[in-house]
Amino acid sequence: xxxxxxxxxxxxxxxxxxxxxxxxxxxxxxxxxxxxxxxxxxxxxxxxxxxxxxxxxxxxxxxxxxxxxxxxxxxxxxxxxxxxxxx
Amino acid sequence: xxxxxxxxxxxxxxxxxxxxxxxxxxxxxxxxxxxxxxxxxxxxxxxxxxxxxxxxxxxxxxxxxxxxxxxxxxxxxxxxxxxxxxxxxxxxxxxxxxxxxxxxxxxxxxxxxxxxxxxxxxxxxxxxxxxxxxxxxxxxxxxxxxxxxxxxxxxxxxxxxxxxxxxxxxxxxxxxxxxxxxxxxxxxxxxxxxxxxxxxxxxxxxxxxxxxxxxxxxxxxxxxxxx
Numbered sequence: 001x002x003x004x005x006x007x008x009x010x011x012x013x014x015x016x017x018x019x020x021x022x023x024x025x026x027x028x029x030x031x032x033x034x035x036x037x038x039x040x041x042x043x044x045x046x047x048x049x050x051x052x053x054x055x056x057x058x059x060x061x062x063x064x065x066x067x068x069x070x071x072x073x074x075x076x077x078x079x080x081x082x083x084x085x086x087x
Numbered sequence: 088x089x090x091x092x093x094x095x096x097x098x099x100x101x102x103x104x105x106x107x108x109x110x111x112x113x114x115x116x117x118x119x120x121x122x123x124x125x126x127x128x129x130x131x132x133x134x135x136x137x138x139x140x141x142x143x144x145x146x147x148x149x150x151x152x153x154x155x156x157x158x159x160x161x162x163x164x165x166x167x168x169x170x171x172x173x174x175x176x177x178x179x180x181x182x183x184x185x186x187x188x189x190x191x192x193x194x195x196x197x198x199x200x201x202x203x204x205x206x207x208x209x210x211x212x213x214x215x216x217x218x219x220x221x222x223x224x225x226x227x228x229x230x231x232x233x234x235x236x237x238x239x240x241x242x243x244x245x246x247x248x249x250x251x252x253x254x255x256x257x258x259x260x261x262x263x264x265x266x267x268x269x270x271x272x273x274x275x276x277x278x279x280x281x282x283x284x285x286x287x288x289x290x291x292x293x294x295x296x297x298x299x300x301x302x303x304x305x306x307x308x309x310x311x312x313x314x
Contacts, residue, residue: 017195017260071180071187
């Protein structure tokens with residue numbers, strides 16, 4: 001079992017209403033040290049077997065064509081992450 | 088009789104009202120299902136509002152891959168009149184039939200109100216019974232209604248007269264007050280507000296409340312003219 005992580009963020013030039021709302025709430029809760037917040041998405045794609053180069057290529061294609069919309073979002077990372085051992 | 092298809096996706100909400108609007112102008116509504124492979128030879132198609140497939144990934148992102156969308160994209164590229172309302176507009180953007188994308192409203196609120204729109208382009212298949220510059224009122228109800236595109240795309244849309252509707256009093260932060268757009272050919276139109284909820288006196292916005300009727304009678308008129 002392997003896990004491919006895809007991270008997607010709103011494009012920098014696009015105002016992120018969700019991040020803005022979180023940024024507005026933080027100081028009210030006493031977190032005053034953060035200048036701004038942007039909110040994105042993280043997908044965990046699990047595969048049977050190893051995360052081969054083919055698997056990564058498929059994940060990159062899915063990230064570009066389905067998981068993100070290039071008009072408003074950037075794929076910032078597609079990487080292999082360890083899968084926690086279940087007991 | 089002209090046959091106008093209304094596609095129902097899992098999670099569509101306004102397919103019934105869209106079909107009713109079609110019936111009220113004297114055309115025959117044809118129910119289409121997201122899993123259909125064909126459009127049943129209809130003369131025009133409406134993609135209704137709602138939250139197709141739950142809209143969990145992005146509004147319209149999953150619907151774009153519904154079986155019926157293959158036939159719809161081909162037919163739209165061939166000139167079939169297509170109207171996307173709210174979620175239908177989002178699906179048309181995700182399908183690349185229309186430019187841009189929708190993100191959450193500027194203040195994150197679900198906006199539900201009677202919205203005044205200005206008709207900027209009255210030469211599309213769905214707007215030819217309006218006067219250019221006419222102001223109309225139809226309901227608006229959504230959370231992901233903020234229209235976004237880069238400046239080059241916005242300049243192109245404006246330069247080619249493809250902005251069909253603008254908000255009078257921008258409710259959600261949409262770029263350049265854009266409420267609805269069309270494709271280069273003018274047969275595909277998408278807008279966030281809901282004309283199908285303003286088709287019968289007493290059941291739509293205050294006053295007459297029937298400004299939405301002319302979307303559907305425009306389509307019917309274009310179909311009759313082309314036959």
